[in-house]
């Protein structure tokens with residue numbers, strides 16, 4: 001499949017930087033081996049590959065102990081791992097009214113099954129969260145605030161450091177879903193006193209699909225989701241209690257993690273501020289262009305300082321799915337329409353019935369991609 005323009009980076013980024021393809025290829029062809037299982041060179045090198053990736057992530061997030069970052073298949077698995085351990089009978093959880101189904105569904109189910117409860121922290125139509133309302137909803141039995149760092153529908157950033165203070169004043173924990181911000185926005189879990197941070201490796205960190213991770217602050221005890229072989233403490237029938245082995249049973253996705261390491265190093269060498277600046281340029285161009293086309297409604301906050309490069313819009317008279325199909329079929333432009341696995345965010349934005357067309361930007365996009373999208377949308381409106 002060749003050609004076309006990819007603007008569905010909020011689902012997964014593509015293309016990846018060249019170094020990511022090279023790293024996967026190198027591992028697959030030249031290394032092989034199962035990390036931590038055998039004493040031979042290929043197993044040892046595979047183990048070093050995992051370590052290098054963990055260390056690169058720790059550098060990016062300024063986490064002191066890389067072992068506190070455990071690999072998962074994606075952000076969803078990381079979120080489930082944490083929620084499964086933290087939602088216990090009688091507890092209360094707060095989530096925002098922007099959450100992705102990877103938070104809402106496990107919270108909903110675990111609360112129902114375990115006799116716990118949850119409430120939504122309301123956000124405005126543009127996704128802005130009101131901290132006063134958040135503080136008013138917290139109760140003595142609130143054990144956890146689980147909030148997204150940026151909405152995957154509106155792009156709105158939530159005030160996670162302030163939410164962390166509200167949580168900790170109450171003796172609660174905070175978990176942040178950073179699926180849409182890690183790699184593109186400054187994120188320092190230890191400085192911001194976040195207890196848990198779940199993220200995808202395959203979005204703005206440019207890793208392959210099948211990669212994600214969970215940062216777990218020291219002192220937080222969680223049961224593992226999966227138990228089995230870790231290559232460590234093999235005589236014992238008990239799962240190791242040390243990190244990362246406690247949470248990493250079974251053969252790791254080393255091909256993917258080799259690519260993720262290269263992606264993280266690409267982000268580190270490019271710099272988050274350069275990445276954010278580039279995305280801002282694309283955002284400004286897109287917003288100016290969209291506002292010059294009649295009948296387009298853009299959702300989410302206008303000011304760049306309050307958002308990341310995820311832009312939802314609708315075109316009057318055209319269902320969102322039709323716009324996305326037209327862009328793909330007539331112009332080879334990939335965007336995503338519908339509810340984006342986040343009915344909560346669409347209810348908040350008032351777009352539950354229509355969905356939206358979502359453009360997910362990445363550092364790999366160019367101004368020419370935005371021009372092509374705008375020109376295709378102009379053609380569509382003219383054809384009406």
Ligand SMILES: Cc1ncc(COP(=O)(O)O)c(C=O)c1O
Pocket residue numbers: 010011073074075076077100102148150151152177179180199200201212
């Ligand atoms: C805000 C948010 N959280 C969680 C997820 C789930 O991420 P993953 O696909 O890595 O499980 C997504 C995916 O789009 C997301 O946007």
